[in-house]
Amino acid sequence: MEKSSFGKENANLEQNVEIVNEFSEDSLAAILDLEKKCFPADWQYEDADDYYRKMLNDKENINIFLKQNAAIVGYALAKPLNNALSDLMKYDPEIQSIDNNLYIETIQVLDQFRGKGGAKKILLEICNEALKRGIVDFSIHARKSNGLNLKLRKIFDGMITKHRQIESWEPGGGEPYEYMEWSYKKNN
Numbered sequence: 001m002e003k004s005s006f007g008k009e010n011a012n013l014e015q016n017v018e019i020v021n022e023f024s025e026d027s028l029a030a031i032l033d034l035e036k037k038c039f040p041a042d043w044q045y046e047d048a049d050d051y052y053r054k055m056l057n058d059k060e061n062i063n064i065f066l067k068q069n070a071a072i073v074g075y076a077l078a079k080p081l082n083n084a085l086s087d088l089m090k091y092d093p094e095i096q097s098i099d100n101n102l103y104i105e106t107i108q109v110l111d112q113f114r115g116k117g118g119a120k121k122i123l124l125e126i127c128n129e130a131l132k133r134g135i136v137d138f139s140i141h142a143r144k145s146n147g148l149n150l151k152l153r154k155i156f157d158g159m160i161t162k163h164r165q166i167e168s169w170e171p172g173g174g175e176p177y178e179y180m181e182w183s184y185k186k187n188n
Contacts, residue, residue: 074109
């Protein structure tokens with residue numbers, strides 16, 4: 001299948017991030033569309049509409065869109081680790097409660113917009129927004145097959161405080177993942 005010319009024509013346009021501060025049906029629709037395009041069906045939430053509605057309405061969370069021109073081409077959700085802990089413990093019994101830690105639950109970027117620095121922009125924006133809230137510690141279960149764990153190591157070089165390998169991460173289709181924690185020092 002041939003790639004659309006849209007991606008080639010817009011390859012040099014800068015991607016920007018936008019924090020989503022309040023719920024809207026348009027934001028919800030964009031997230032649901034991205035989830036369908038970015039992840040296999042068995043990775044998607046069965047109750048995605050309700051789930052993301054709650055995530056967008058929870059002021060403790062950080063929701064960020066990646067945009068190219070006016071098009072939304074990516075999304076990320078970060079929430080307090082302790083709010084995600086009961087769900088995560090089903091899949092990662094070694095995970096522990098950490099106060100004042102933001103867990104990056106999902107990063108979605110459309111295929112044709114990957115590799116242009118958008119994920120890095122999203123991650124740094126999450127960290128900078130969290131700093132405004134007095135949060136400096138972060139965690140994630142990072143996919144290995146797409147190199148996200150390696151990107152995180154590069155972005156947060158010298159800041160990673162803990163990491164361990166997970167051979168089969170059930171929510172990620174049984175792929176190998178790396179659990180990582182870092183303390184963010186703004187120097188990027």
